Amino acid sequence: MTTLTRKDFSSDQEVRWCPGCGDYAILATMQRTLPALGIPKENIVFVSGIGCAARFPYYMNTYGFHTIHGRAPTIATGLKITRPELSVWIATGDGDALSIGANHLLHVLRRNVDVKILLFNNEIYGLTKGQYSPTSEKGKITKTSPAGSRDNPINPLAFALTAGATFVARCIDTDAKNLQAVITAAAQHKGAAIIEILQNCNIFNDGAFAEFADKAVRNERVRYLQDTDHDTTNFDAAYLLSQHAYPEHAVPMGILYQAETPTYDATFSSQSEKSGDLKDLLRKGYVWEIK
Ligand SMILES: Cc1ncc(C[n+]2csc(CCOP(=O)(O)OP(=O)(O)O)c2C)c(N)n1
Ligand code: SF4
Numbered sequence: 001m002t003t004l005t006r007k008d009f010s011s012d013q014e015v016r017w018c019p020g021c022g023d024y025a026i027l028a029t030m031q032r033t034l035p036a037l038g039i040p041k042e043n044i045v046f047v048s049g050i051g052c053a054a055r056f057p058y059y060m061n062t063y064g065f066h067t068i069h070g071r072a073p074t075i076a077t078g079l080k081i082t083r084p085e086l087s088v089w090i091a092t093g094d095g096d097a098l099s100i101g102a103n104h105l106l107h108v109l110r111r112n113v114d115v116k117i118l119l120f121n122n123e124i125y126g127l128t129k130g131q132y133s134p135t136s137e138k139g140k141i142t143k144t145s146p147a148g149s150r151d152n153p154i155n156p157l158a159f160a161l162t163a164g165a166t167f168v169a170r171c172i173d174t175d176a177k178n179l180q181a182v183i184t185a186a187a188q189h190k191g192a193a194i195i196e197i198l199q200n201c202n203i204f205n206d207g208a209f210a211e212f213a214d215k216a217v218r219n220e221r222v223r224y225l226q227d228t229d230h231d232t233t234n235f236d237a238a239y240l241l242s243q244h245a246y247p248e249h250a251v252p253m254g255i256l257y258q259a260e261t262p263t264y265d266a267t268f269s270s271q272s273e274k275s276g277d278l279k280d281l282l283r284k285g286y287v288w289e290i291k
């Protein structure tokens with residue numbers, strides 16, 4: 001078997017993100033991580049909705065779908081239950097996932113569909129030029145909130161945990177080592193895995209995470225969970241960590257929670273085997289014949 005490299009996962013498409021965007025680092029890390037996972041290239045699919053982050057499938061030399069705003073979880077669910085052998089990844093922004101797509105994200109998580117979700121959180125709408133998003137902080141001044149946003153932000157980790165996700169993690173775009181380790185663990189996880197990736201939009205929300213994510217301060221202000229005695233099977237501890245924010249607390253990075261429960265796609269196929277012939281089912285019981 002030939003060993004794949006980063007190049008094998010890079011497409012011939014011109015990358016159309018702004019120079020300096022955090023998305024480049026995430027793309028490069030993904031392209032470097034996939035070869036080591038040993039998944040046949042033809043079994044990998046990236047599904048996205050709409051947004052800057054959602055351009056991800058174009059740049060991966062794998063199968064991919066660029067679908068409609070907020071609906072990547074729906075398409076990915078359909079794909080996974082009909083083609084369970086595929087490794088299905090979702091690339092989504094905070095607006096795509098948590099505004100128009102929040103309902104869909106909730107259900108892919110609670111059903112524990114075996115898909116891997118990369119949630120690029122830049123706390124802004126990038127593609128549509130800088131409106132506040134569901135993760136923007138209260139008081140955020142943008143074109144759509146000139147007097148400051150009055151909304152309470154969604155905490156993606158708490159959302160995922162309470163929705164029933166079986167793998168919940170957080171990474172920073174520029175911390176390739178940690179991101180690579182978490183992507184690898186997510187790929188090996190059986191069930192819905194979500195990684196919140198703090199991503200710098202240097203055009204519309206530059207430095208959103210700088211006070212703790214900058215290389216110069218990161219080691220004191222971030223808590224790498226793999227270096228602590230955090231038990232990733234402890235839901236209560238994971239929930240508590242999801243509430244930790246700078247400057248009151250160091251910001252947790254890495255895997256907060258991981259659990260093993262049956263996946264939706266596995267139970268779906270075992271159920272369809274049991275349900276028998278569709279024609280017989282339709283003709284069973286009280287039926288009319290229209291003449
Ligand atoms: C049905 C529909 N509503 C609204 C839009 C406009 N729209 C496109 S992308 C987007 C949000 C992008 O923000 P985010 O998901 O955070 O991704 P980013 O661009 O920051 O990566 C919106 C509101 C759309 N394309 N379709
Ligand atoms: S607008 Fe922001 S998120 Fe979109 S490509 Fe530019 S820097 Fe990246």
